Amino acid sequence: MERIVGTVVRGLRTPIINQGDSIEEIVVNTVLKASEIEGFSIRDKDVVAITESVVARAQGNYASVDAIAKDVASKFGEDTIGVIFPILSRNRFAICLRGIAQGAKKIILMLSYPSDEVGNHLVDLDLLDEKGVNPWTDVLTEKQFRDHFGYSKHTFTGIDYIDYYKSLIQEYDVECEVIFSNNPKTILDYTKSVLTCDIHTRLRTKRILKENGGNKIYSLDDILAKPIDGSGYNEAYGLLGSNKATETDVKLFPQNCQPIVDRIQSMIKETTGKNIEVMIYGDGAFKDPVGKIWELADPVVSPAYTSGLEGTPNEIKIKYLADNNFADLKGAELKEAISNYIKNKESDLTGAMEAQGTTPRRLTDLIGSLCDLTSGSGDKGTPVVYIQGYFDNYTK
Helix, strand or coil: CCCCCCCEEEEECCCCCCCCCCHHHHHHHHHHHHHHHHCCCCCCCCEEEEEHHHHHHHHCCEEEHHHHHHHHHHHHCCCCEEEECCCCCHHHHHHHHHHHHHCCCEEEEEECCCECCCCCECCCHHHHHHHCCCCCCCCEEHHHHHHHHCCCCCCCCCCCHHHHHHHHHHCCCCEEEEEECCCHHHHHHCCCEEEECCCCCHHHHHHHHHHCCCCEEEEHHHCCCCCCCCCCCCCCCCCCCCEECCCCEEECCCCCCHHHHHHHHHHHHHHHCCCCEEEEECCCCCECCCCCCECCCCCCCCCEECHHHCCCCCCCCHHHHHHHHCCCCCHHHHHHHHHHHHHCCCCCCCCCHHHCCCCCCCHHHHHHHHHHHHHCCCCCCCCEEEEECCCCCCCC
């Protein structure tokens, strides 16, 4: 019988995962139980994906505001700290800012505008045009920003992030001055000691600061890159990828993840005889058309994955073949012609007209985005995602 269904994505419910749990055993048992109860067979090239949050929970990779403060103080001492380019997020950055403020004497908070790095807007682009403000050249004080644009709240959270972040700093009796600029060098007019909080542009930002007279230059991946008084840490990413756990603690991005995915792959192979792929995923990479937010607030979509997920898709655009190469065919003849073309396609279709528009992003970024949308970030209770048929094509 002809197969009708292509890719199938299932969100799998697991027990609540706590510190000390074996994430590998929980994932494998969940997959096997789901297969039995839902009546699907485990196949070669299926994909098991686990959200980074439960991996970090099982590892107990947490740290307190006090630990953040101690690390910040050890790096900056009594210096005024320029805290630049943070994203606007209660979940992602606010708790980190508490720790930074607790470890500081004075902070110059420099916000990018009209939006942060991941698309949270402080001001509408049309309003910039109306006021004649150029965000690439104009540096604004807090008063100038308010005079131009007034007070506005985030589309989704209803928060005025300027006031919110300033109030968090002032809670610790720390002097705070807010400025607005997209040029990293601006902060050097105020202080030579800078904590740059951008995510995907941090290496460039640090280079620019160091080349232009910056003295103590750090980024968020330098904070809690080592344990502080027995705290959790992340050697590669520090505070990047962290989330609020409580009012005084953050959950860090999981660490040492490669052995986890390799072991899950091995355990399922031993149990079922099938060669599946495994990955740990964080934020996907996609843009919300209303809030304009690019989701990707983690340093990477996937901190670890098995080798079969390396690379990018190598796909043919079926509609291109139907409209061009085989425009004179219909029905069974068209299906056969397209099937034969796909079966005999080149191993590298880069630049080929037949492949245009097939989005050659990395497999881990594509699958991670799919998983993030499937599991959500709320109360679905499905931190494991099981994918079948992702690597199939029209001929399978």
